[in-house]
Each structure stands twice: as structure tokens, then as C-alpha cells.
Amino acid sequence: MVKGRKLYEGKAKVLYEGPEPGTLVVHFKDDATAFNGQKFEVIEGKGVLNNRISEFIFQRLMDMGIPTHFIKRLNMREQLVKKVEIIPLEVIVRNIAAGSIAKRLGLKEGEPLPRAIVEFCLKNDELGDPLVTEEHINAFGWANPQEVDDMIHLSLRVNDILSGLFAAIGIRLVDFKLEFGREYSPDGMVRTILADEISPDSCRLWDMKTGEKLDKDRFRRDLGGLVDAYTEVARRLGIISGNNGGGSGPKLVKG
Ligand code: TMP
Helix, strand or coil, X not given: CCCCCEXXXXXXXXXXXXXXXXXXXXXXXXXXXXXXXXXXXXXXXXXXXXXXXXXXXXXXXXXXXXXXXXXXECCCCEEEEECCEECCEEEEEEEECCHXXXXXHCCXXXXXXXXXXXXXXXXXXXXXXXXXXXXXXXXXXXXXXXXXXXXXXXXXXXXXXXXXXXXXXXXXXEEEEEEEEEEECCCCCEEEEEEXXXXXXXXXXXXXXXXXXXXXXXXXXXXXXXXXXXXXXXXXHCCEXXXXXXXXXXXXXXX
16 A cells, blocks of 8 residues: 655654545654653654554444544554544543642542543643643634533543453553544534544553553653563453563564
8 A cells, every 4th residue: 555745743653645535644653752752762663562552442442333533554553544633632531540630639649530530631742731621622612512522422431441441451541541533524524533542652551460550651750661561461452462481572463
């Protein structure tokens, strides 16, 4: 499949024109950044793992009726997606206190929250992706009230589905970040659909038994072992064939 010209380069992905109008090719890089790009490292193998893990998760969500931009994986680092107009917000769902909410509200990391909490942040690196309320979103027109409703409803469904999916493989879904886009159909209808990626870069995933972090906090907090942790997530999801203690390392399952 031939990809078109480069449209945009983000911190962890590059977007190209797709082979058909209304499609894009997403290329997953090995670049890891944190703190709005201030911390940077190339971690060999991260892009391949995130491409596979995100594909797997989007497939499972689509099986459950969640509308997404995902069409198909093309190769080890690339996937074909629908082109959408990205809503300039990050939607964060939290089940357990960690990261910025722990700091902001003085909560102990690991404390369960009274219920799942949905937060919105404005996508703006220069401002450090500030937390915003529905009042700001409506007033500045970043999304309309129907879209805010759609994003909350879809995010909570994604949380239920993924909390179950991860619990079944001994992983606690602590929190995660989603992005949504507007899909325009030829008849002028607009639909809010899930976009971007869902991977250990955008989730906090803790081993249920040991509490070990299996996500990007390994990089953010200089814990090391990021590729091993992401590989473990992929292995438990069944994306990588089990190879415990083998000398040759994990094998990516074909397909
Ligand atoms: P936070 O606790 O730092 O606000 O992060 C909440 C969740 O969102 C966590 O799972 C990591 C994810 N996240 C991103 O995917 N991108 C970001 O830029 C940030 C700040 C967090």
C-alpha cells in the first residue's frame, strides 16, 4: 500500500495521506516524550509494540460497538485509519488516584477513587495541556454540548470494557487518556468517534499482584524496562506468543 505525503509529525507518531480520500496512515515512532516534550528518548521497539497493542484494543472496542477511526493495521509500524477532525481535548478517565490528580488533590497514589472520574484537558503543549471544565469547552467552542456528552458516554463505556479486559489478564487499569474526532459523512452528518491510540503510552497499567508499573511511567519516572513492560502487556493480551525464560525473546504473532 502506497502512503501519500507526510501531513503531520507528532511526538510519538507521524501521519501520512492514506491511499483513499478520507484515510490516513499512522506511523508509530520509537520516540518517547514526557512533560510536554521536555524529556525525550528513543526506545527501540516501542512503536511496534504500541501499534500492535493499540490495534488489538481498538478491535476489541469495535467488537463492543464503540465507533473508532481504526480501519486496519498495515505493517509492524503503521495502521490505516479514517481521517477525522480531531477535537482539541484530551479526555482522561481515572479509576485510581495517580499522577496529576494525586498531586492536584493531595490524594495518595493507589487510592481507589469514589467512582470513575472523567476529566478534560486542552490539547496545548505550550500551556502544558491544562485541565478545563465543560464551561470552558462550551464557551470557547472546542466542542459542542452534544459532543461533550458523546465523549463522556463513550469514555465511560471504554473504561468498563478495558477495565474488564485488563482485569482478566491480571492488570489494573488505573487511568487512561482518549482523543476523539469528528467524522463527516457525505450527507453532512457528523459523528463523534474514538481516534488516536490506546497503548501503555496513554494508560496507567499496574500488575494486580505486584503493583509493578507496566506503562509509560517507567520512562517518566526513570524506572527503566519500558520495552519489557510493554512486551509483557502484549504477551498477556495474546498478541505475542508466550516465551517465558526462553533465550530468543518474545515473538510477534503473525497476522
Ligand atoms: P496524568 O495523571 O499525568 O494527568 O495522566 C493521566 C493519564 O493520561 C495517564 O494514563 C497518562 C495519560 N496521559 C497521556 O496519554 N498523555 C499526556 O500528555 C498526559 C499528561 C497523560
